[in-house]
Amino acid sequence: MKTKSIQQILPPPAPHMVGDGFRVHNFFPSGYDMHIARMSPFFLLDYNSKVDFPGTDTPRGVGVHPHRGFETVTIAYQGKVAHHDSAGNSGVIGEGDVQWMTAASGILHKEYHEKEYAKKGGLFQMVQLWVNLPAKHKMSTPKYQGITNEQMGKYNLPDKSGVVEVIAGELNGIKGPAFTFTPIEMYNARLKKGAKLILNLPENFNTGILVVEGKVKVNTTEDAPVDHFILFKNDGETIELEALEDCILLVLSGEPINEPIAPYGPFLMNTKEELMQAYEDFNSGKFGVLED
Ligand code: MN
Numbered sequence: 001m002k003t004k005s006i007q008q009i010l011p012p013p014a015p016h017m018v019g020d021g022f023r024v025h026n027f028f029p030s031g032y033d034m035h036i037a038r039m040s041p042f043f044l045l046d047y048n049s050k051v052d053f054p055g056t057d058t059p060r061g062v063g064v065h066p067h068r069g070f071e072t073v074t075i076a077y078q079g080k081v082a083h084h085d086s087a088g089n090s091g092v093i094g095e096g097d098v099q100w101m102t103a104a105s106g107i108l109h110k111e112y113h114e115k116e117y118a119k120k121g122g123l124f125q126m127v128q129l130w131v132n133l134p135a136k137h138k139m140s141t142p143k144y145q146g147i148t149n150e151q152m153g154k155y156n157l158p159d160k161s162g163v164v165e166v167i168a169g170e171l172n173g174i175k176g177p178a179f180t181f182t183p184i185e186m187y188n189a190r191l192k193k194g195a196k197l198i199l200n201l202p203e204n205f206n207t208g209i210l211v212v213e214g215k216v217k218v219n220t221t222e223d224a225p226v227d228h229f230i231l232f233k234n235d236g237e238t239i240e241l242e243a244l245e246d247c248i249l250l251v252l253s254g255e256p257i258n259e260p261i262a263p264y265g266p267f268l269m270n271t272k273e274e275l276m277q278a279y280e281d282f283n284s285g286k287f288g289v290l291e292d
Contacts, residue, residue: 001200002236003219004207010229012049021060021081021113022126024048027210027229029263036263038231039206040256041182043070043268044130047210049227050078053113055121061112066287067103068278069138069268071131071181074099075167075188075250077212079124080114086288089144096149096188098167100178104133104140106281108290127210127250134257135270137181151177152188161195162243164188169253171199185253191216191243199239199251207232207239207253214247 013031015023024046029036039045053060061081074081080094085101086108093099094114101109113124133140153166153174166176169185176186185205189197191214201207209218209230216224219240224230232239241249262269267278281287 001238002203004201004203004232004234004236004239006218006222007231007233009222009224010231012047012227015049018046019060019062019111021062021111022046022048022128023051024128025227036261037256039208039252041132041184041254042129042206042252043132043261043263044128045210045229046128047227048124048126050123050125053079053121053124055119057119059113059115059118062110064108064110064290064292065266066106066108066282067266068106068282068287069103069274070133071100071102071104073101073129073131074111075127075129077125077127077248079122079126080117081126082112082114083109084290085109085142085144086290087142087144091144091146093146096165098147098178100145100147102133102140102143104138104142106278106287107142108287110290110292125212127212129252130268131180131184132257132261132268133181135259138269138274145178147177153177157191157195157197160192162189162191162197164197165190182257183255185251187251188212189241189247189249189251191241191247191249193243193246195243197241199241200237201239201253202255203237204234204255205253206234206256209239209252210250212248212250214243214245216247216249217242217244
Protein backbone atom coordinates (compact mmCIF):
# COMPACT_ATOMS: atom_id res chain seq x y z
CA MET A 1 0.00 0.00 0.00
CA LYS A 2 1.13 3.49 -0.78
CA THR A 3 1.51 6.26 1.77
CA LYS A 4 -1.07 9.01 1.85
CA SER A 5 1.38 11.88 1.88
CA ILE A 6 1.06 15.20 3.66
CA GLN A 7 -0.06 18.11 1.51
CA GLN A 8 0.29 20.72 4.24
CA ILE A 9 0.29 21.18 8.01
CA LEU A 10 -1.92 24.20 8.68
CA PRO A 11 -1.61 26.34 11.81
CA PRO A 12 -4.90 27.59 13.31
CA PRO A 13 -6.17 30.69 11.46
CA ALA A 14 -7.04 33.78 13.57
CA PRO A 15 -10.16 33.02 15.62
CA HIS A 16 -13.56 34.72 15.42
CA MET A 17 -16.65 34.50 17.61
CA VAL A 18 -19.77 32.57 16.63
CA GLY A 19 -22.45 34.12 18.80
CA ASP A 20 -20.85 34.79 22.18
CA GLY A 21 -20.17 31.16 23.07
CA PHE A 22 -17.81 29.79 20.44
CA ARG A 23 -14.36 31.20 19.62
CA VAL A 24 -13.42 29.32 16.52
CA HIS A 25 -10.60 28.88 14.05
CA ASN A 26 -12.09 28.17 10.64
CA PHE A 27 -9.71 25.84 8.81
CA PHE A 28 -12.07 25.55 5.86
CA PRO A 29 -13.74 26.72 3.70
CA SER A 30 -12.51 30.26 4.47
CA GLY A 31 -9.37 29.92 6.64
CA TYR A 32 -7.07 29.02 3.80
CA ASP A 33 -6.97 29.33 0.05
CA MET A 34 -8.44 25.88 -0.46
CA HIS A 35 -10.92 24.75 -3.10
CA ILE A 36 -14.44 24.81 -1.67
CA ALA A 37 -14.74 21.04 -2.15
CA ARG A 38 -11.20 20.17 -1.09
CA MET A 39 -12.40 18.30 2.02
CA SER A 40 -15.80 17.20 0.64
CA PRO A 41 -18.02 15.76 2.09
CA PHE A 42 -16.78 17.97 4.96
CA PHE A 43 -17.66 21.53 3.97
CA LEU A 44 -16.70 23.45 7.11
CA LEU A 45 -14.41 22.91 10.07
CA ASP A 46 -14.72 25.32 12.99
CA TYR A 47 -12.37 24.53 15.84
CA ASN A 48 -12.87 26.10 19.25
CA SER A 49 -9.39 25.61 20.69
CA LYS A 50 -9.22 25.64 24.49
CA VAL A 51 -10.81 28.72 26.04
CA ASP A 52 -11.39 29.32 29.74
CA PHE A 53 -14.84 30.91 30.00
CA PRO A 54 -15.70 32.70 33.25
CA GLY A 55 -18.91 31.63 35.01
CA THR A 56 -22.17 33.38 34.08
CA ASP A 57 -25.88 33.11 34.84
CA THR A 58 -26.72 33.78 31.18
CA PRO A 59 -25.33 30.87 29.12
CA ARG A 60 -23.26 31.89 26.11
CA GLY A 61 -24.03 30.51 22.69
CA VAL A 62 -25.81 31.05 19.40
CA GLY A 63 -29.50 31.91 19.19
CA VAL A 64 -32.14 30.48 16.88
CA HIS A 65 -30.96 30.14 13.27
CA PRO A 66 -31.82 27.96 10.25
CA HIS A 67 -29.93 25.30 8.29
CA ARG A 68 -30.75 23.36 5.14
CA GLY A 69 -28.94 20.91 2.89
CA PHE A 70 -26.34 19.42 5.24
CA GLU A 71 -25.52 18.10 8.71
CA THR A 72 -23.85 19.78 11.68
CA VAL A 73 -21.62 17.56 13.78
CA THR A 74 -20.43 18.87 17.14
CA ILE A 75 -17.65 17.08 19.00
CA ALA A 76 -17.02 18.06 22.63
CA TYR A 77 -13.56 17.82 24.19
CA GLN A 78 -14.04 20.19 27.15
CA GLY A 79 -17.20 21.84 28.48
CA LYS A 80 -20.83 21.07 27.72
CA VAL A 81 -23.29 22.28 25.07
CA ALA A 82 -27.04 22.06 24.84
CA HIS A 83 -28.96 21.83 21.59
CA HIS A 84 -32.64 22.44 20.75
CA ASP A 85 -34.23 22.32 17.31
CA SER A 86 -37.59 22.88 15.64
CA ALA A 87 -37.93 19.16 14.86
CA GLY A 88 -38.40 18.73 18.61
CA ASN A 89 -34.98 17.25 19.29
CA SER A 90 -32.72 18.39 22.08
CA GLY A 91 -29.74 17.10 23.96
CA VAL A 92 -26.68 17.94 26.03
CA ILE A 93 -23.23 16.70 25.16
CA GLY A 94 -20.14 16.79 27.34
CA GLU A 95 -16.52 15.72 27.17
CA GLY A 96 -16.06 12.89 24.65
CA ASP A 97 -19.60 13.05 23.23
CA VAL A 98 -20.86 13.96 19.77
CA GLN A 99 -24.10 15.36 18.43
CA TRP A 100 -24.90 14.69 14.84
CA MET A 101 -27.74 16.82 13.55
CA THR A 102 -29.15 16.30 10.08
CA ALA A 103 -30.69 19.60 9.01
CA ALA A 104 -31.52 18.26 5.53
CA SER A 105 -34.86 19.80 4.39
CA GLY A 106 -34.59 22.50 7.03
CA ILE A 107 -34.64 23.16 10.75
CA LEU A 108 -34.19 25.98 13.21
CA HIS A 109 -31.84 25.33 16.08
CA LYS A 110 -29.97 27.02 18.90
CA GLU A 111 -26.69 26.02 20.49
CA TYR A 112 -25.81 27.15 24.01
CA HIS A 113 -23.41 26.27 26.78
CA GLU A 114 -25.20 23.90 29.14
CA LYS A 115 -26.59 25.78 32.17
CA GLU A 116 -24.53 24.23 34.98
CA TYR A 117 -21.30 24.37 33.00
CA ALA A 118 -22.06 28.00 32.06
CA LYS A 119 -22.66 28.90 35.71
CA LYS A 120 -19.32 27.48 36.87
CA GLY A 121 -17.35 28.31 33.74
CA GLY A 122 -14.10 26.56 32.87
CA LEU A 123 -12.31 25.08 29.92
CA PHE A 124 -14.20 24.80 26.68
CA GLN A 125 -12.97 22.99 23.58
CA MET A 126 -15.15 21.82 20.67
CA VAL A 127 -15.24 21.09 16.99
CA GLN A 128 -18.12 21.78 14.66
CA LEU A 129 -18.19 20.22 11.23
CA TRP A 130 -20.63 20.83 8.43
CA VAL A 131 -21.07 17.61 6.51
CA ASN A 132 -22.56 18.05 3.06
CA LEU A 133 -25.42 15.91 1.78
CA PRO A 134 -25.73 14.66 -1.80
CA ALA A 135 -28.57 16.18 -3.88
CA LYS A 136 -30.83 13.17 -3.39
CA HIS A 137 -30.71 13.57 0.42
CA LYS A 138 -30.70 17.36 0.78
CA MET A 139 -34.47 17.45 1.31
CA SER A 140 -34.63 14.39 3.60
CA THR A 141 -36.43 14.61 6.95
CA PRO A 142 -34.35 16.27 9.69
CA LYS A 143 -32.82 13.92 12.23
CA TYR A 144 -30.79 14.04 15.42
CA GLN A 145 -28.22 11.57 16.72
CA GLY A 146 -26.87 12.16 20.19
CA ILE A 147 -23.82 9.93 20.43
CA THR A 148 -22.36 9.42 23.88
CA ASN A 149 -18.77 8.38 24.34
CA GLU A 150 -19.98 5.01 25.68
CA GLN A 151 -21.81 4.24 22.43
CA MET A 152 -18.74 4.74 20.26
CA GLY A 153 -16.75 1.85 18.89
CA LYS A 154 -13.47 1.43 20.80
CA TYR A 155 -10.34 0.10 19.15
CA ASN A 156 -7.78 -0.58 21.85
CA LEU A 157 -4.12 -0.26 20.96
CA PRO A 158 -1.66 -2.88 22.23
CA ASP A 159 -0.14 -2.50 25.73
CA LYS A 160 -2.80 0.01 26.80
CA SER A 161 -1.03 2.62 24.69
CA GLY A 162 -4.27 4.22 23.60
CA VAL A 163 -7.78 3.90 22.29
CA VAL A 164 -9.40 5.00 19.08
CA GLU A 165 -13.04 6.02 19.44
CA VAL A 166 -14.85 5.27 16.22
CA ILE A 167 -17.65 7.81 15.72
CA ALA A 168 -18.44 6.88 12.12
CA GLY A 169 -17.09 4.29 9.72
CA GLU A 170 -14.96 1.34 10.73
CA LEU A 171 -11.43 0.84 12.01
CA ASN A 172 -9.90 -2.64 12.12
CA GLY A 173 -13.35 -4.24 12.39
CA ILE A 174 -14.63 -1.79 15.02
CA LYS A 175 -17.66 0.14 13.81
CA GLY A 176 -18.91 3.59 14.74
CA PRO A 177 -22.55 4.25 15.66
CA ALA A 178 -23.21 7.33 13.50
CA PHE A 179 -25.52 6.92 10.54
CA THR A 180 -24.04 8.73 7.54
CA PHE A 181 -25.52 9.41 4.09
CA THR A 182 -22.18 8.99 2.30
CA PRO A 183 -19.09 6.97 3.30
CA ILE A 184 -17.33 8.75 6.18
CA GLU A 185 -14.61 7.75 8.63
CA MET A 186 -14.45 9.79 11.81
CA TYR A 187 -12.35 8.86 14.84
CA ASN A 188 -10.89 10.34 17.97
CA ALA A 189 -7.51 8.70 18.47
CA ARG A 190 -6.38 9.07 22.09
CA LEU A 191 -2.74 8.00 22.05
CA LYS A 192 -0.24 7.80 24.89
CA LYS A 193 3.23 9.19 24.27
CA GLY A 194 5.14 6.73 22.09
CA ALA A 195 2.03 4.97 20.75
CA LYS A 196 1.87 4.16 17.06
CA LEU A 197 -1.21 3.86 14.89
CA ILE A 198 -1.53 2.95 11.25
CA LEU A 199 -4.60 4.03 9.31
CA ASN A 200 -5.69 2.70 5.95
CA LEU A 201 -8.12 4.99 4.19
CA PRO A 202 -9.21 4.86 0.55
CA GLU A 203 -6.97 6.87 -1.78
CA ASN A 204 -9.84 8.99 -3.14
CA PHE A 205 -11.20 9.89 0.33
CA ASN A 206 -10.44 13.49 1.32
CA THR A 207 -8.54 13.21 4.57
CA GLY A 208 -7.32 15.46 7.35
CA ILE A 209 -6.31 15.17 11.00
CA LEU A 210 -6.84 17.86 13.64
CA VAL A 211 -4.36 17.74 16.52
CA VAL A 212 -6.63 18.43 19.50
CA GLU A 213 -4.00 17.62 22.14
CA GLY A 214 -0.28 16.89 22.09
CA LYS A 215 2.05 16.48 19.17
CA VAL A 216 2.25 13.77 16.53
CA LYS A 217 4.83 12.52 14.04
CA VAL A 218 3.22 11.77 10.69
CA ASN A 219 4.50 9.28 8.13
CA THR A 220 7.79 9.10 10.10
CA THR A 221 8.90 12.48 8.80
CA GLU A 222 6.90 15.55 9.86
CA ASP A 223 5.80 16.75 13.30
CA ALA A 224 2.38 18.35 13.77
CA PRO A 225 1.79 20.34 16.97
CA VAL A 226 -1.40 20.97 18.90
CA ASP A 227 -4.23 22.93 17.19
CA HIS A 228 -2.79 22.23 13.73
CA PHE A 229 -4.64 20.55 10.86
CA ILE A 230 -2.83 18.02 8.71
CA LEU A 231 -4.18 17.96 5.16
CA PHE A 232 -3.36 14.83 3.16
CA LYS A 233 -2.95 14.33 -0.57
CA ASN A 234 -5.18 11.82 -2.36
CA ASP A 235 -2.17 9.77 -3.43
CA GLY A 236 -2.24 6.64 -1.27
CA GLU A 237 -3.97 4.81 1.58
CA THR A 238 -1.64 4.51 4.54
CA ILE A 239 -0.99 7.04 7.29
CA GLU A 240 1.50 6.31 10.05
CA LEU A 241 1.09 8.18 13.32
CA GLU A 242 3.41 8.27 16.32
CA ALA A 243 2.46 10.22 19.44
CA LEU A 244 5.36 12.44 20.51
CA GLU A 245 3.29 13.46 23.54
CA ASP A 246 -0.05 12.21 24.90
CA CYS A 247 -2.36 13.04 22.00
CA ILE A 248 -5.94 13.44 20.92
CA LEU A 249 -6.27 13.35 17.14
CA LEU A 250 -9.51 13.91 15.24
CA VAL A 251 -9.33 11.86 12.05
CA LEU A 252 -11.66 12.95 9.21
CA SER A 253 -11.90 11.04 5.96
CA GLY A 254 -14.70 10.78 3.46
CA GLU A 255 -15.71 10.00 -0.08
CA PRO A 256 -16.03 13.26 -2.01
CA ILE A 257 -19.49 14.27 -3.18
CA ASN A 258 -18.92 15.22 -6.80
CA GLU A 259 -21.76 17.70 -7.26
CA PRO A 260 -21.94 21.47 -7.64
CA ILE A 261 -21.96 23.37 -4.32
CA ALA A 262 -23.99 26.53 -3.74
CA PRO A 263 -23.28 27.80 -0.22
CA TYR A 264 -24.75 30.89 1.36
CA GLY A 265 -24.89 31.67 5.06
CA PRO A 266 -26.58 28.78 6.86
CA PHE A 267 -27.61 26.96 3.67
CA LEU A 268 -25.69 24.52 1.53
CA MET A 269 -27.39 23.57 -1.73
CA ASN A 270 -26.47 22.53 -5.27
CA THR A 271 -27.82 25.54 -7.17
CA LYS A 272 -28.57 29.24 -6.72
CA GLU A 273 -32.27 28.57 -7.34
CA GLU A 274 -32.31 26.13 -4.42
CA LEU A 275 -30.66 28.76 -2.22
CA MET A 276 -33.36 31.28 -3.12
CA GLN A 277 -35.99 28.65 -2.40
CA ALA A 278 -34.34 28.03 1.00
CA TYR A 279 -34.62 31.73 1.90
CA GLU A 280 -38.20 31.84 0.69
CA ASP A 281 -39.16 28.75 2.71
CA PHE A 282 -37.35 30.07 5.79
CA ASN A 283 -39.00 33.48 5.53
CA SER A 284 -42.45 31.94 5.09
CA GLY A 285 -42.05 29.85 8.26
CA LYS A 286 -41.60 26.45 6.63
CA PHE A 287 -38.67 25.61 8.91
CA GLY A 288 -40.99 25.42 11.90
CA VAL A 289 -40.94 27.27 15.18
CA LEU A 290 -38.39 27.46 17.98
CA GLU A 291 -38.49 29.81 20.97
CA ASP A 292 -35.41 31.90 21.69
MN1 MN B 1 -26.05 26.00 13.68
